[in-house]
């Protein structure tokens with residue numbers, strides 16, 4: 388059985404010709420899979436019946452299954468997707484009442500190697516990289532299940548995308564070409580693998596970059612993010628400046644406010660110094676406690692004070708709206724639990 392989500396338009400053309408059909412049938416198939424998000428061949432009504440029957444015998448659209456689906460009070464939907472080998476990863480659809488955007492947060496790996504101390508995914512260890520079509524399949528699953536068109540994609544689910552560079556860059560290309568999502572609407576979030584950030588700048592399509600900075604003090608960052616031991620804050624900054632120069636884009640710095648640790652006045656001051664010469668926006672994320680966590684949620688007052696201190700230095704700061712916390716779909720809570 389062929390999995391059609393693995394195929395782009397020219398590969399679909401080869402596939403239909405091998406089935407003894409005319410090349411133009413591939414365009415119809417392509418449109419049903421990627422534009423209309425059909426999940427089975429019976430829905431493809433403008434394709435002649437005998438070809439549909441042939442397709443049923445020889446192919447499936449996706450080879451993934453929804454193992455679990457949870458809907459939050461705020462409309463966020465979290466899916467646990469099972470891949471062909473039985474491994475699972477999560478993806479999330481986020482909706483915002485006042486915006487037309489529908490953002491899919493996708494996973495790039497099953498588990499993660501990076502070991503960030505506050506992260507639920509890190510606790511489950513690393514299992515394997517996801518292939519490009521398995522990343523694409525997460526978006527197609529969301530579209531098939533909801534009947535909605537995803538407008539934005541963020542690589543902020545399970546895994547470190549830059550540790551799965553080739554599959555992620557292929558997935559970005561296909562999200563852009565096959566799902567018709569503009570490159571400005573694709574964001575890759577990394578914990579800060581400096582060398583790969585530079586490599587990313589040479590790709591044909593360079594996504595918007597978000598960095599999980601979380602702390603501008605090297606010693607504390609080492610405690611919560613082991614990546615700091617390999618690529619420290621100054622190497623990271625050099626890579627970020629390179630990205631900004633090469634692409635003309637700003638980076639978004641994600642900063643988790645952990646009560647009493649990263650949310651203090653001193654930490655705000657260190658952050659201001661770190662970003663003083665960087666083209667960036669800052670997204671503050673009040674920490675969501677996960678099971679057995681030793682870290683605390685910040686108070687509202689400390690969160691607002693932290694924001695104010697950054698803004699008074701002229702920085703653009705947002706506080707991330709908490710989405711799906713009741714279903715463990717908020718940042719750092721994706722653990723792939725069945």
Ligand code: SF4
Pocket residue numbers: 499500501502503506507508509544545546547577578599
């Ligand atoms: S925060 Fe991201 S990079 Fe860090 S362990 Fe979790 S999934 Fe991996």
